[in-house]
Amino acid sequence: MAVDLVILTLAGAVATLSVLALRQRVAAKKLPPGPKPLPLIGNALNLTTKELWLRAAEWAKQYGEIVYISAAGIPMVFLNDYKAYNDLLHNRGDIYSDKPRMVMTGELCGAEYMVPFTGAGDRMRRQRRILVKAIGAGSIKTYEPILDGQSRDFVQNLTKPGMDFRKTLLWYNAGLTLMVLYGHKVTSADDRFMKLAAESTEVLSNKLVTGGGVWAVDIFPFLRYLPSWLPGAGFKRSAVEWKKLIEDFVNEPYEDCKEKIKNGTATPSFTSLAFDNKENMSEQEDFDLRWTTNSMYVGSIDTTGSAIANFVLAMVRHPEVLAKAQAEVDSVVGHSRLPDFGDRPAMPYIEAMLSECLRYATPAPLNLPHQLMQDDEYNGYFLPKGSWVIGNIWAIARDETAYPDPNSFKPERFLEPVDGETKKRLDPRNYVFGAGRRRCPGIHLVEAGLWLVIARIVATLDIRKKVVDGVEVEPEVSYDNAFLRIPSAFQFDIKPRPHVNWDLL
Numbered sequence: 001m002a003v004d005l006v007i008l009t010l011a012g013a014v015a016t017l018s019v020l021a022l023r024q025r026v027a028a029k030k031l032p033p034g035p036k037p038l039p040l041i042g043n044a045l046n047l048t049t050k051e052l053w054l055r056a057a058e059w060a061k062q063y064g065e066i067v068y069i070s071a072a073g074i075p076m077v078f079l080n081d082y083k084a085y086n087d088l089l090h091n092r093g094d095i096y097s098d099k100p101r102m103v104m105t106g107e108l109c110g111a112e113y114m115v116p117f118t119g120a121g122d123r124m125r126r127q128r129r130i131l132v133k134a135i136g137a138g139s140i141k142t143y144e145p146i147l148d149g150q151s152r153d154f155v156q157n158l159t160k161p162g163m164d165f166r167k168t169l170l171w172y173n174a175g176l177t178l179m180v181l182y183g184h185k186v187t188s189a190d191d192r193f194m195k196l197a198a199e200s201t202e203v204l205s206n207k208l209v210t211g212g213g214v215w216a217v218d219i220f221p222f223l224r225y226l227p228s229w230l231p232g233a234g235f236k237r238s239a240v241e242w243k244k245l246i247e248d249f250v251n252e253p254y255e256d257c258k259e260k261i262k263n264g265t266a267t268p269s270f271t272s273l274a275f276d277n278k279e280n281m282s283e284q285e286d287f288d289l290r291w292t293t294n295s296m297y298v299g300s301i302d303t304t305g306s307a308i309a310n311f312v313l314a315m316v317r318h319p320e321v322l323a324k325a326q327a328e329v330d331s332v333v334g335h336s337r338l339p340d341f342g343d344r345p346a347m348p349y350i351e352a353m354l355s356e357c358l359r360y361a362t363p364a365p366l367n368l369p370h371q372l373m374q375d376d377e378y379n380g381y382f383l384p385k386g387s388w389v390i391g392n393i394w395a396i397a398r399d400e401t402a403y404p405d406p407n408s409f410k411p412e413r414f415l416e417p418v419d420g421e422t423k424k425r426l427d428p429r430n431y432v433f434g435a436g437r438r439r440c441p442g443i444h445l446v447e448a449g450l451w452l453v454i455a456r457i458v459a460t461l462d463i464r465k466k467v468v469d470g471v472e473v474e475p476e477v478s479y480d481n482a483f484l485r486i487p488s489a490f491q492f493d494i495k496p497r498p499h500v501n502w503d504l505l
């Protein structure tokens with residue numbers, strides 16, 4: 001009881017001091033507008049655990065291109081239009097590429113060496129070099145045979161009796177990524193690495209982002225020294241469990257690949273190639289490689305999964321789009337083979353579908369927070385050093401002036417002739433993958449892999465609303481995460497198109 005009282009008093013004192021310190025620093029400066037803060041806790045209660053992007057979009061409508069809130073002394077800036085997003089995160093990338101200190105996720109749960117949580121500096125530069133080598137534009141051709149095999153299995157698995165869509169999708173995504181990164185072939189739903197990965201990404205993208213990703217210990221770092229047994233220190237007990245899970249996830253597939261390299265049984269993969277090209281790897285190189293490889297897995301699974309799931313949902317809701325796409329694929333590819341990368345230039349409608357899929361799905365509707373490294377000014381507003389700067393990708397993708405009827409899936413919007421500047425503004429690749437020095441390095445893999453999956457689904461599958469007692473059922477979907485737009489399970493019917501003979505394709 002006495003300990004509780006001391007801790008509460010300390011926490012209260014620190015909260016007051018950090019809020020007062022921020023207030024003093026920004027006094028008399030013109031901050032961007034935003035919802036009214038409460039004393040001490042600021043706007044902390046405005047941060048929701050579900051679809052935070054919808055709330056951020058309401059603020060965008062009410063306050064405009066740039067919104068400021070503070071969560072118990074942490075200043076947060078939301079960039080709500082394409083211009084502000086680009087002007088700051090991209091054009092001023094030298095001071096907008098740091099990452100916030102996240103005590104819970106980074107230090108207590110051990111994710112601080114994962115790329116999305118690494119601050120600006122030497123480690124970030126070393127990791128980004130590894131990423132360019134692994135999945136930069138120049139290396140994607142290497143992965144085409146794997147993309148071919150995995151997407152072929154995926155479309156077939158989608159029509160198996162009793163198919164569970166979310167499990168089948170995870171198998172495709174996890175199988176592809178484990179193969180590309182570690183040369184590991186997933187052969188069953190019980191695969192140890194796939195399960196480990198699913199549990200860890202669930203912790204990272206769901207449990208740890210509760211309350212907008214901010215934990216009390218992020219605001220009051222001294223709370224990390226509380227003994228775990230203390231009431232109110234449940235976060236420390238969770239952290240011990242989650243840290244172990246995350247470390248196993250980082251180390252096990254990597255060590256397995258190293259073991260196979262030693263035995264001469266490794267399938268070529270990014271990790272095995274990295275070792276082939278190095279006689280002696282230093283401890284630091286080994287450490288950077290294991291964490292960066294794992295970060296590619298973390299970065300890819302839920303985002304790519306969201307894009308594919310939202311695409312299937314769009315096909316359920318927009319049968320006219322699927323029919324148009326099928327007509328294009330049939331005329332270019334015919335019925336005796338699957339579409340391949342060589343067909344890409346001849347299929348503009350599928351290309352437009354890929355663009356619309358990225359915009360409509362908006363897998364990461366709020367960009368991962370960047371941290372501002374020095375005081376800055378934009379359009380007459382003061383932006384304090386240390387602010388979390390969050391790109392509101394959702395508001396940009398649903399901007400009605402750029403995309404009329406933004407909630408409908410309309411590939412045609414990308415086929416209209418427009419000038420170069422407008423084309424650039426409309427292309428979702430220029431914002432859905434983040435911006436500046438932290439922009440998603442997976443973009444080239446997504447470009448290739450997602451295109452192939454879309455083209456092959458269109459070529460081989462009929463997707464329809466479920467019919468119950470002769471009535472079509474509208475799919476009901478919820479989005480339960482604060483940062484990633486992952487649809488819940490939804491009802492639909494899927495079957496092979498009449499001409500499909502899997503033995504021939």
Ligand code: HEM
Pocket residue numbers: 115116117135295296297299300301303304307362363364366367368369370432433434435436437438439440441442443445446
């Ligand atoms: C549709 C699929 C994807 C989307 C929409 C997406 C989106 C994003 C976004 C918005 C960011 C934050 C960028 C920023 O902070 O400015 C990011 C970061 C990242 N993504 Fe992706 N991503 C996708 C797929 C992938 C794939 C396939 C990989 C790897 C194979 C990957 C690896 C990463 C990594 C490592 C980072 C952290 C970069 C850094 O902080 O420096 N992503 N992604």
